[in-house]
Amino acid sequence: MLHRLQIENIAIVERQTLHLTQGLTVITGETGAGKSILIDALSVVLGARADSGVVRQGCEQAQVSAVFRLSESMINWLRERDLTLEEAEEDDCVIRRVITAKGRSRCYLNDRPVSLQTLKELGEQLVDIHGQHAHQSLLKLDVQRDILDAMATDPNCRAQVTRMYQEWRELNQALTTLGGEARDRDARLALLRYQVQELEQFELTDTALKELSEEHKLCANSQRLLDNVQRVLSYLDAEDGTSIITTLNQANRELAEVCHFDPRLNQLKQQLDSLLIQADDLTSELRHYSHHVDLDPNRLSILEEKLSDLQDLARKHRVNMMELPDYFTRLSEQLKELEHYEQRAAELEQQQQAALIRYQKAAEALRQERLNHAVPLAQQITETMSQLGMPGGQLRIEVEPLNQSIPSVSGWDRVEFLVSANPGQSPKPLHKVASGGELSRISLAIQVMTAQRSGVPTLIFDEVDVGIGGGVAEIVGKLLRQLGRQRQVLCITHLPQVACQGDSHLQVRKIMTEQQTHTCIQTLTPTQRVEEIARMLGGIDITAQTLAHAEEMLGW
Numbered sequence: 001m002l003h004r005l006q007i008e009n010i011a012i013v014e015r016q017t018l019h020l021t022q023g024l025t026v027i028t029g030e031t032g033a034g035k036s037i038l039i040d041a042l043s044v045v046l047g048a049r050a051d052s053g054v055v056r057q058g059c060e061q062a063q064v065s066a067v068f069r070l071s072e073s074m075i076n077w078l079r080e081r082d083l084t085l086e087e088a089e090e091d092d093c094v095i096r097r098v099i100t101a102k103g104r105s106r107c108y109l110n111d112r113p114v115s116l117q118t119l120k121e122l123g124e125q126l127v128d129i130h131g132q133h134a135h136q137s138l139l140k141l142d143v144q145r146d147i148l149d150a151m152a153t154d155p156n157c158r159a160q161v162t163r164m165y166q167e168w169r170e171l172n173q174a175l176t177t178l179g180g181e182a183r184d185r186d187a188r189l190a191l192l193r194y195q196v197q198e199l200e201q202f203e204l205t206d207t208a209l210k211e212l213s214e215e216h217k218l219c220a221n222s223q224r225l226l227d228n229v230q231r232v233l234s235y236l237d238a239e240d241g242t243s244i245i246t247t248l249n250q251a252n253r254e255l256a257e258v259c260h261f262d263p264r265l266n267q268l269k270q271q272l273d274s275l276l277i278q279a280d281d282l283t284s285e286l287r288h289y290s291h292h293v294d295l296d297p298n299r300l301s302i303l304e305e306k307l308s309d310l311q312d313l314a315r316k317h318r319v320n321m322m323e324l325p326d327y328f329t330r331l332s333e334q335l336k337e338l339e340h341y342e343q344r345a346a347e348l349e350q351q352q353q354a355a356l357i358r359y360q361k362a363a364e365a366l367r368q369e370r371l372n373h374a375v376p377l378a379q380q381i382t383e384t385m386s387q388l389g390m391p392g393g394q395l396r397i398e399v400e401p402l403n404q405s406i407p408s409v410s411g412w413d414r415v416e417f418l419v420s421a422n423p424g425q426s427p428k429p430l431h432k433v434a435s436g437g438e439l440s441r442i443s444l445a446i447q448v449m450t451a452q453r454s455g456v457p458t459l460i461f462d463e464v465d466v467g468i469g470g471g472v473a474e475i476v477g478k479l480l481r482q483l484g485r486q487r488q489v490l491c492i493t494h495l496p497q498v499a500c501q502g503d504s505h506l507q508v509r510k511i512m513t514e515q516q517t518h519t520c521i522q523t524l525t526p527t528q529r530v531e532e533i534a535r536m537l538g539g540i541d542i543t544a545q546t547l548a549h550a551e552e553m554l555g556w
Contacts (some may be wrong), residue, residue: 022505024484046123392423477501
């Protein structure tokens with residue numbers, strides 16, 4: 001669950017730290033006070049897109065950090081990625097994100113830099129946000145199908161279909177690429193044969209190209225090599241008596257004359273003897289090297305011609321010269337594959353057919369899973385609709401087969417929610433029947449139910465109670481409170497009937513001065529909570545009767 005949320009310089013929030021608890025936490029405040037900033041900040045720290053617009057005006061950067069208490073499975077997720085926090089409780093997870101005024105973003109997980117994608121992966125397992133406009137997406141058939149799949153007892157069915165589809169699709173693409181039209185295939189075969197024959201005239205191996213390049217470098221610089229080596233030899237052993245070896249010999253004689261006066265000089269003389277031996281060896285090797293330096297201009301010309309031909313060949317095929325061996329290998333393999341087209345095509349067709357059979361089995365298992373859960377899910381949603389002020393309303397989920405000639409990533413089924421808002425009416429598609437308010441309540445019923453099945457520990461509802469009121473609002477509050485017994489639930493609401501159901505209550509206020517505007521978020525005491533509920537009930541003028549009504553709603 002979310003234990004602590006700290007916001008710095010996000011929108012009109014200067015600095016705010018919230019300590020959150022289990023159960024249902026309601027968040028209220030005047031319109032425009034900044035209630036949704038909490039959701040925005042939490043979305044940012046969990047990997048949502050963010051730019052410089054979220055940074056408070058006049059600030060260089062904004063920062064959001066969140067501390068979560070993790071389950072054992074999530075701790076293992078962190079351990080596998082070496083992201084556990086050593087200096088804190090092992091079940092704590094500290095997430096931090098920094099956004100600069102220039103739009104740059106840095107992400108940290110337990111004080112270790114991580115990618116935005118890692119935050120998203122973690123966030124999907126920690127928090128589920130249900131927005132106030134969720135009912136709009138409910139009109140899409142893909143969303144309706146995903147809702148049914150999310151309620152299935154075996155989530156692996158959908159994943160298995162996706163895997164089998166990808167396998168079939170890759171084989172289908174390979175077969176298409178291999179074959180194509182017969183005319184195109186013949187043209188491709190002729191081109192490949194010409195290209196391979198052209199490349200075969202050269203010794204195109206990594207070793208050969210490296211040796212050619214090194215030999216050319218040696219031949220091109222042979223005169224300079226010889227000149228430098230001979231100068232070094234003159235330094236070591238010149239005939240005029242100024243060479244290094246002559247000097248070392250003189251030094252050695254001088255030292256030998258005094259060694260018997262001080263035995264400590266014997267070790268130094270040994271080092272000097274060693275230097276003389278090394279100098280003699282070095283001189284011999286350099287003389288040998290100088291006698292074997294090849295100054296053959298004809299060989300250099302041959303090498304330059306070979307390199308020029310290879311450079312021309314590489315430019316022709318639009319590759320780097322050192323990439324020619326790999327390029328030649330690829331073309332040879334493509335030629336071999338195309339020359340054995342019928343055999344390869346038969347192999348791919350056989351593999352594709354086997355993949356299609358595996359897909360069919362997975363798609364059929366997914367269909368049965370959908371059919372098994374469509375009726376009970378529809379009944380549960382219908383019951384919740386009745387509680388939410390739609391008595392006699394009915395929702396039905398249809399699962400119909402699609403064209404089974406071509407696999408689909410989501411199976412071979414068309415899933416559609418049909419609804420009748422009033423008794424006696426036959427169910428029809430949502431977009432033809434439900435009004436905005438009815439659609440909002442149906443969406444809320446679905447969200448509450450799917451949240452109950454979700455393994456995500458923290459659920460957030462952002463003004464999902466828009467368009468309802470009275471007794472229905474009270475029922476919504478009770479449903480959310482009941483959900484809070486199983487999960488940590490945060491709910492932004494403008495309804496007192498929902499707010500009074502909270503286990504804890506946060507109030508968001510906008511504070512305006514001559515210099516600036518900022519948002520303040522505080523946890524309400526019992527007395528402050530009565531006053532806030534009374535404000536939500538009675539508006540500006542709060543009477544004793546309104547306060548009494550607020551206490552009654554809170555059950556105090």
